[in-house]
Amino acid sequence: MSLPVVKRDEKGIPTLYVHDKPFFMRSGEIHNSNASDPAYLEEKLWPALRGLNMNAVIAPVYWELIEPTEGAYDFSSAESLILGARKEGLKLCILWFGLWKNAESMYVPAWMKRDTETYFRAEKVNGEKMTTVSPLCAAAVEKDRQAFTALMRRIREIDSEDNTVVVMQVENEIGLLGTDRDYSETAQKAFFAPIPGKLAAALGKSGTWEEVFGEDAGESFMAWHFASAVETIAASGRKEYDLPCYANAWLRQSPWFPGSYPSGGPVERVQPIWRTAAPSLFAFGPDIYVPYCADVMDSYATDENPLFIPEIRKDAVASSYALYAFGAKNAICFSPFGIEDLALDPGQLDKPPMDLMIALNIDPSAFDITGSKDCLAATYDLLDQLEPLYLQYRGTGHLKACVRHGETDYSAFLRFADYDFVVKYGPRMSGKPLGALWVLELSEDRFLLVGLNCTPEFHVKPGVNRKLDILRLEEGRVVKGQWIPGRVMNGDEKMSLRFGDMPAAMLVELQRF
Numbered sequence: 115m116s117l118p119v120v121k122r123d124e125k126g127i128p129t130l131y132v133h134d135k136p137f138f139m140r141s142g143e144i145h146n147s148n149a150s151d152p153a154y155l156e157e158k159l160w161p162a163l164r165g166l167n168m169n170a171v172i173a174p175v176y177w178e179l180i181e182p183t184e185g186a187y188d189f190s191s192a193e194s195l196i197l198g199a200r201k202e203g204l205k206l207c208i209l210w211f212g213l214w215k216n217a218e219s220m221y222v223p224a225w226m227k228r229d230t231e232t233y234f235r236a237e238k239v240n241g242e243k244m245t246t247v248s249p250l251c252a253a254a255v256e257k258d259r260q261a262f263t264a265l266m267r268r269i270r271e272i273d274s275e276d277n278t279v280v281v282m283q284v285e286n287e288i289g290l291l292g293t294d295r296d297y298s299e300t301a302q303k304a305f306f307a308p309i310p311g312k313l314a315a316a317l318g319k320s321g322t323w324e325e326v327f328g329e330d331a332g333e334s335f336m337a338w339h340f341a342s343a344v345e346t347i348a349a350s351g352r353k354e355y356d357l358p359c360y361a362n363a364w365l366r367q368s369p370w371f372p373g374s375y376p377s378g379g380p381v382e383r384v385q386p387i388w389r390t391a392a393p394s395l396f397a398f399g400p401d402i403y404v405p406y407c408a409d410v411m412d413s414y415a416t417d418e419n420p421l422f423i424p425e426i427r428k429d430a431v432a433s434s435y436a437l438y439a440f441g442a443k444n445a446i447c448f449s450p451f452g453i454e455d456l457a458l459d460p461g462q463l464d465k466p467p468m469d470l471m472i473a474l475n476i477d478p479s480a481f482d483i484t485g486s487k488d489c490l491a492a493t494y495d496l497l498d499q500l501e502p503l504y505l506q507y508r509g510t511g512h513l514k515a516c517v518r519h520g521e522t523d524y525s526a527f528l529r530f531a532d533y534d535f536v537v538k539y540g541p542r543m544s545g546k547p548l549g550a551l552w553v554l555e556l557s558e559d560r561f562l563l564v565g566l567n568c569t570p571e572f573h574v575k576p577g578v579n580r581k582l583d584i585l586r587l588e589e590g591r592v593v594k595g596q597w598i599p600g601r602v603m604n605g606d607e608k609m610s611l612r613f614g615d616m617p618a619a620m621l622v623e624l625q626r627f
């Protein structure tokens with residue numbers, strides 16, 4: 115059996131294969147510290163995830179815990195995580211909290227933190243040393259490479275049969291905050307030298323960073339150096355055990371200048387640089403806490419960058435975005451952050467401190483779990499049941515999906531061979547999902563609809579001088595790709611066809627006469 119791999123399927127869609135079968139990660143990412151204690155995992159974490167119909171979980175392994183003493187590895191925390199996930203029947207994406215986490219070096223072992231001479235920090239223009247180890251510090255990158263490679267070896271030893279671990283995220287939200295670039299002595303020398311030959315060849319341009327990138331020189335320079343460090347680490351780890359690897363991005367967002375978001379992280383504008391420096395990565399995944407999640411999905415899902423969402427808001431809109439991510443964007447992974455919170459009563463949940471939200475530039479409503487749990491669990495279940503149909507129809511014109519993109523996005527227009535659909539979105543309300551719909555064209559007149567908070571309307575094609583009627587409307591369920599009909603709704607219900615706050619499926623047969 116092959117190892118987990120991301121490759122294009124027969125329709126050309128980049129797909130994660132696990133045990134040689136497509137695997138769509140209906141996931142959640144756990145809070146940062148919750149994989150650090152095996153007892154906590156056992157008693158609190160795994161029980162909290164049950165019932166959400168996830169098939170995967172995203173969780174960290176911490177460098178400081180696996181190498182507390184230089185050169186002496188202790189993999190027990192990683193092992194409990196892997197064995198625990200396996201017991202729960204969940205696949206695992208491991209976050210390597212190594213040199214960089216949220217633009218800092220929070221998880222490097224204390225022995226490295228203390229030795230600021232050997233493992234030098236990035237510096238601001240005024241010489242202030244940062245809490246971030248410089249990506250130009252080859253000695254630090256080498257230590258991270260060794261630790262990550264040792265971790266991959268250990269994973270291979272205990273997991274190459276089961277393949278509980280299916281993907282690795284290398285580092286977390288890389289970049290520098292509060293400065294456009296590193297001004298340390300080593301960085302200064304590199305910044306005023308010509309750009310590396312490999313980058314010059316890829317761009318077809320040469321010169322110094324400022325000559326080639328102008329005002330974007332600082333961010334481009336950091337992107338190259340962070341990406342090169344990640345490549346060193348990921349390539350070495352993959353040689354030991356070849357799992358798909360990606361990097362995640364803190365989004366470029368208001369107030370937009372490099373350093374207000376981590377400068378050098380794999381945001382869209384510097385992805386060509388990342389792609390050149392780090393060919394061992396299959397994707398750059400967005401962490402999406404802004405109100406305009408669908409726009410972000412649209413811009414990150416490109417032919418070169420399959421959509422892998424390691425973190426997204428977990429309020430009730432998450433379910434709508436899950437439908438859109440898989441239905442419209444062929445996502446490999448969808449994963450609300452702090453997923454274990456969904457087990458709590460919304461009233462019990464401590465609101466994240468406002469200072470933290472401000473520091474992380476997170477929309478606080480992203481963490482409001484009112485109405486989330488049941489809706490996400492039902493949506494994940496439906497996606498699971500739809501999978502055979504999804505595999506058949508995705509990448510063809512017979513599956514189309516939409517979601518409300520913003521306040522002024524009132525409807526979507528979806529075209530099929532013999533009919534057009536107008537999807538009117540319900541109002542946006544806190545604690546409720548956004549309007550979202552999947553339409554599967556099963557034959558010229560029969561459509562399977564799966565939706566939330568919206569009203570579909572049907573139209574004959576322009577220029578066709580015929581009237582339209584709903585011949586038959588059925589509510590029902592999808593079980594393993596099969597339609598199981600429920601009530602036939604050809605009376606009042608047909609005149610007020612609407613999807614509500616929980617995901618539902620309907621089969622509609624249309625008639626032109």
Ligand code: DGJ
Nearest residue numbers: 146216286287401425474
């Ligand atoms: C994004 C980071 O990647 C996560 O680890 C976490 O810090 C969230 N922000 C916010 O809690």
